[in-house]
Amino acid sequence: MKKKLLALALTAAFGGAWAQTAGSWLIQGGVTKISPSVSSGTLSAPSPSGTTVDVGGDTQPTLQLTYVYNDHLSVAVPLGLGFKHKLYGTGSISGTGQIGTVTALPITVFGQYRFGEANATFRPYGMLGLSYVRFHDAKGSATLNGLNPLNPTGGSTGLKVDSKFALSPGLGMFIRIDDRWFVDVSYAKTYLKTTTTLSTGQTISTTLNPGITTLGVGMRF
Secondary structure, X not given: OHHHHHHHHHHHHHHHHHHOOOOOEEEEEXXXXXXXXXXXXXXXXXXXXXXXXXXXXXXXXXXXXXXEOOOOEEEEEEEOOOEEEEEEEEEOOOOOOEEEEEEEEEEEEEEEEEOOOOOOOEEEEXXXXXXXXXXXXXXXXXXXXXXXXXXXXXXXXXXXXXXXXXXXXXXXXEEXXXXXXXXXXXXXXXXXXXXXXXOOOOEEEEEOOXXXXXXXXXXXX
């Protein structure tokens, strides 16, 4: 009888602790993949006519900190060290290979609405984030140096990519393992357009609109 009472007490304690989500903090670690969906403008003159670009994806380890405001509303902040993207020539310079690299650090705050009961095993959620994407350490490759008509002899072409604000809507699934541990899967899309300026003066506008896929494992505290 004592064992049964103890089991019931533990069940009530764990279930109640999980259901009372207001004020809880969630921390998770995992991986995030950034996959740009590129629509490129053309590089301004002087340059080969029809010069466009593509941007490769990157996958990095990330953390996420979430504050649960009530049973349905929460605020999440992903944390990472940035994503390094390779730049490729397309259009009239297709086949030339990599023409540069740039590191992107997305700084985002997501508002989340979680569906279902607070103690449910599976909780889908919708989210909307405001992102500031900081671009830094942009570098042109030897290939770009050779293609650029204005590149000084023996010199190199520098790159500057404008940092921008953007909206990031998305969907996710929260999966409860026990009273403390969980798995979280989410996908968001950032509607992002930026301009790159070469050190020799040419510019190119690029719509990136990256998809952001995150898989994490975390705990409540």
